[in-house]
Amino acid sequence: MVTRGLTRPVWATRQRVLAALALLGYGAFVVKVLLSLHGMPASRDLLVPIMLGGFLAVSVTSVRRMRRFVAGLLLDWTPFVLSLWLYDLIRGMADGAWLGAQFAPQIRFDETVGGGTTPTVWLQQHLWHGASSVRWYDYATWVVYMSYFFGTTAVLAVLWWRSRALFRRFAANVVVLAFVGCATFVLYPADPPWLAAQDGHIGVPVQRLVAPIGGHVPLVSFDALWETGTRYANNVAAMPSLHAAYTLLISLFLVRRLRSRWRHLLWLYPPAMAFALVYTGEHYVADIVAGWIYCVAVYAAIEWATARWERRRAAKRVWQPETASVESA
Numbered sequence: 001m002v003t004r005g006l007t008r009p010v011w012a013t014r015q016r017v018l019a020a021l022a023l024l025g026y027g028a029f030v031v032k033v034l035l036s037l038h039g040m041p042a043s044r045d046l047l048v049p050i051m052l053g054g055f056l057a058v059s060v061t062s063v064r065r066m067r068r069f070v071a072g073l074l075l076d077w078t079p080f081v082l083s084l085w086l087y088d089l090i091r092g093m094a095d096g097a098w099l100g101a102q103f104a105p106q107i108r109f110d111e112t113v114g115g116g117t118t119p120t121v122w123l124q125q126h127l128w129h130g131a132s133s134v135r136w137y138d139y140a141t142w143v144v145y146m147s148y149f150f151g152t153t154a155v156l157a158v159l160w161w162r163s164r165a166l167f168r169r170f171a172a173n174v175v176v177l178a179f180v181g182c183a184t185f186v187l188y189p190a191d192p193p194w195l196a197a198q199d200g201h202i203g204v205p206v207q208r209l210v211a212p213i214g215g216h217v218p219l220v221s222f223d224a225l226w227e228t229g230t231r232y233a234n235n236v237a238a239m240p241s242l243h244a245a246y247t248l249l250i251s252l253f254l255v256r257r258l259r260s261r262w263r264h265l266l267w268l269y270p271p272a273m274a275f276a277l278v279y280t281g282e283h284y285v286a287d288i289v290a291g292w293i294y295c296v297a298v299y300a301a302i303e304w305a306t307a308r309w310e311r312r313r314a315a316k317r318v319w320q321p322e323t324a325s326v327e328s329a
Contacts, residue, residue: 077160080171101236103191103201109286120193121204123279131212142213144269145276148243155250166257169306173249176298181242181291190239194281209280241283244291247273252299 110118129135152174160167191199197206251266270292277283 080156080175101189101191101195102239103196103199106190106239106284106286107196107202110284113285118193118202119278119285120206120281121202123275124207124209124281127279128207128209131215134213134216138209138213139217141276141279142210142217144272145210145243145280145282146214148246148273151250152246155254169302170249170253172302173253173299174246176302177242177245177249177294180294180298181240181245182237184240184290184294185237188239189236190287191236192238192282192287193278193284195235197281206281208282210282213280238283239287240290240294241277241287242291243273243277243283244270244288245295248292248295249299252295 107118110120113119114122127135127137156167156171156174159170191201193202193206194208196202197204248270251269255263255266274285274288277288278285
């Protein structure tokens, strides 16, 4: 078969080459822009457009891909982004102004786990050597912590390109987790360890390590992490830890669906994130356990609801032809 004077294999090869060139050109443009912004912004309202721009660059080389991109943008990404924008807005308002921030139950839980000392205090006393002496494990901790801001969006982007059904299921988990977490932030505002120590509730200093470590890492901008309103920051949104919840969600979702024998290495991600959150003073162990419980509950609920919906659809497809044959008889 000939397509525009070329055989199908030759045309397909040309399409792939054009898509690769478009993606490389877009990548160079993004790098130039990011360098002018002094680094990669850790902000969802910029990360999502950057990733979607990559898909657009690939799609412009094919009418079919372009139609698929536009349809997906309207049907899949727009509702998802609007939902998370609303979440960011609500979270920025859930700042403890209505109810006082809690800290005592988390400290008691962590002291029980840590044998009388909160794990954050123990880890920082034994591992942290100051901003002028950052060790290799500090950098590793920083990378794991920062992966939260990129990981969920990256998984969504890959799933959207490969399977719209899986994208929608994963996006449903992300959105529901965000809103049940936000509801808890409103009803139970909670101080993280660094803030509780700053207010004298722990008794010893606790450093907030993400910024000091990140100061040694180029090409990443942290401004969005400390902003409020429709951004990420809310100093008393510690319970549950959505960092912990989303990393466990990625592992739960992908391990079940990947076929590689290496997929079980993903189970190392949640405990690595838990260590990073506790060591950097961002969360108590209690926050992390709560985040894991929220994740498992939401994941199980959505899997059950999806399976039930699919069974009902299958039963409806089977029932309709049988009904039609009875009516025609």
